[in-house]
Amino acid sequence: MEFTVPISSPFSLEHTLVSGQAFRWSRRGDWWYGVVGGGVLKVRQEGDVLKCVSSTGALGASWVSDYFRLDEDLEHVLASISRDDPITRAVERFYGLRLIRQDRWECLASFVLATNANIPRIEKMVEAVCAKYGEAFEFEGDVYHRFPSPQALGGSTVSDLRGCGLGYRAPFLKKVAASVARGDVDFSAVASLPYEESRRLLLRELFGEKVLLGVGPKVADCVLLYSCGKDEAFPIDVWIARAVARSYPRLMDSSLRARLKREGKVRMAAGDYVRLSASVRGYFGGYAGYAQQYLYMAIRSEE
DNA sequence: TAGCAGGAAAATC
DNA sequence: GATTTTCCTGCT
Numbered sequence: 001m002e003f004t005v006p007i008s009s010p011f012s013l014e015h016t017l018v019s020g021q022a023f024r025w026s027r028r029g030d031w032w033y034g035v036v037g038g039g040v041l042k043v044r045q046e047g048d049v050l051k052c053v054s055s056t057g058a059l060g061a062s063w064v065s066d067y068f069r070l071d072e073d074l075e076h077v078l079a080s081i082s083r084d085d086p087i088t089r090a091v092e093r094f095y096g097l098r099l100i101r102q103d104r105w106e107c108l109a110s111f112v113l114a115t116n117a118n119i120p121r122i123e124k125m126v127e128a129v130c131a132k133y134g135e136a137f138e139f140e141g142d143v144y145h146r147f148p149s150p151q152a153l154g155g156s157t158v159s160d161l162r163g164c165g166l167g168y169r170a171p172f173l174k175k176v177a178a179s180v181a182r183g184d185v186d187f188s189a190v191a192s193l194p195y196e197e198s199r200r201l202l203l204r205e206l207f208g209e210k211v212l213l214g215v216g217p218k219v220a221d222c223v224l225l226y227s228c229g230k231d232e233a234f235p236i237d238v239w240i241a242r243a244v245a246r247s248y249p250r251l252m253d254s255s256l257r258a259r260l261k262r263e264g265k266v267r268m269a270a271g272d273y274v275r276l277s278a279s280v281r282g283y284f285g286g287y288a289g290y291a292q293q294y295l296y297m298a299i300r301s302e303e
Numbered sequence: 304t305a306g307c308a309g310g311a312a313a314a315t316c
Numbered sequence: 317g318a319t320t321t322t323c324c325t326g327c328t
Contacts, residue, residue, distance in 0.1 A: 020323065115324040121312055122323080167310030172325085216325050237323035268324090269304065296323080 005050040005061045010074045012096030013045040019297050020119055021100050021226050023110050023126045024147070035130070037063055037103070038146055040139040055139040069101055077231075081284050081291040086247035090298035097293060100226060104187040105180055106147045107227035111219045112176050113169050128164035129153070129173075153177035172214025176206065184208055191228040195281075198224055199233070217273045225289040234280050234288045236273055243299040244280065251279045 017025045017032055025034040034041045039055035041064065052064055065071060074096070082088045113125045133152045134145035153161070154177035161170035179185055185205045190198045202220050206213050215223075221235035236244070244251060245260050252260070256272045268276070284291040 111323085116309075116322060117311080117324090118313055118322045124312080162310090165311065167312095168308085168325095169310085214325060218324060222323080235323075238321090239323065270325095271304080300323095 001054050001057055001060065003052050003054075003061050005052060005064045005070065007045075007048045007050060007070055009070070009072070010078075010096045011045070011048075011068065011070060011098060012094070013043065013050065013068075015094045015097035015297065016068065016100065019094075019097055019293055020300075021293070022102055023119075023123045024130075035144050035146065036067065039137070040144050041067075042140075055137065055144075067101055069098055072098075074098060077287045077290050081287050081294075083284065086243075086298075087284075087291055087294065090294040093301075094294055094297045097297065099231065099289060099293060101229065102227045103147070104191075104223065104227040105150055108176060108180070108185075108215070108219075108223045109147075109150075109153065109173060111222040112173050112214050113166060114219070114222075115169065115214070125164060125166055125169070129161070129166070132160070132164055150177045150180035154179075154181040169214065175213050176215065179206060179208070179213065187228065190224075191230075195224065195230045195232050198228060198230055202228075217270070217277070221277070225292075231289045232281050232286050234277055234284070234292045236268065236276060236280075236292075237296075239299050240292055240296055241268060241276075243295045244276065247295075248280070248283070251283055252276060253279075 013032060022034070022036075024036060025032055027033075031042050031044050034043070037059050039059050041059050042053040043064070044051045050064060052061075054060070078091050078095075082091050110122070110126055113129075114122050117125070130145040130147055133148035133156060136143055136145050138144070153173060156174060156177075158170045158174055161173055166173060185202070190202045190205070193201060199217075199220050202223065203215065206215050218235050218237060221233040224230035225233035225235060241260075245257070249257055253275055256268070256276065281288045
């Protein structure tokens with residue numbers, strides 16, 4: 001199916017798709033191909049229009065607009081977070097970067113795999129899991145695999161998952177999948193709550209069976225930001241911690257600041273994360289998650 | 304709370 | 317080719 005989607009507010013497909021939010025997009029020639037929404041979406045930006053080709057009627061204009069959140073007023077968001085020089089420079093440089101509204105289960109599973117890995121590695125693990133457990137289909141003569149269901153991964157074996165190169169992440173992914181498959185994680189309830197409560201509920205539901213699942217504050221924030229509409233969630237990975245330490249040392253309490261300075265490395269204890277998160281959200285406000293995404297792009301682009 | 308292991312691959316030297 | 321680092325969490 002071919003269609004176009006008009007863009008009425010700023011949007012950069014390129015910046016959005018390279019910003020490390022989603023792991024199933026790749027560029028081929030002038031087009032971006034994404035395995036999303038149960039099919040393939042092929043998309044290219046031409047000025048203020050998105051040209052799209054999709055493998056299924058379900059992936060139409062309204063789906064695309066919802067996925068890229070095109071109906072939201074990005075200028076208003078960016079104005080609200082542009083509180084000082086570093087963030088303003090990042091916003092100017094990556095203008096049009098938007099947060100994507102992803103599938104919640106896929107987002108959770110993907111970020112469980114993201115610990116101690118870099119983006120190419122994460123993409124490789126996700127693809128391996130999809131190839132092994134996801135339903136295959138064809139588009140333009142190529143074979144693609146949908147993201148596997150929670151049931152498929154929950155019913156897998158840890159050793160088969162390890163075969164996808166997941167290492168120690170394999171048992172975590174299996175347990176998370178099993179929890180979701182049983183219906184233990186009510187994503188709608190999580191999404192309906194204010195941020196602080198949504199994070200508590202997500203973690204409580206995942207920990208409900210008293211088995212530790214590989215979802216800590218950082219992964220929880222990614223799920224809340226990228227799939228549950230919690231725009232104030234501010235995931236703090238090593239890069240963001242570095243960016244904050246450099247440009248916003250005043251937002252870190254003195255003990256964390258001193259430790260980072262002393263040790264040179266960015267290593268955060270649980271309490272540090274929660275405090276820094278609250279501090280940064282207090283500063284950037286309700287769209288802190290956008291600030292995080294722009295700061296991430298800025299610091300990653302340096303090297 | 305601090306320190307460490309975990310597995311494999313990318314990045315760096 | 318060896319070493320370090322990697323969008324971190326769980327355990328002691």
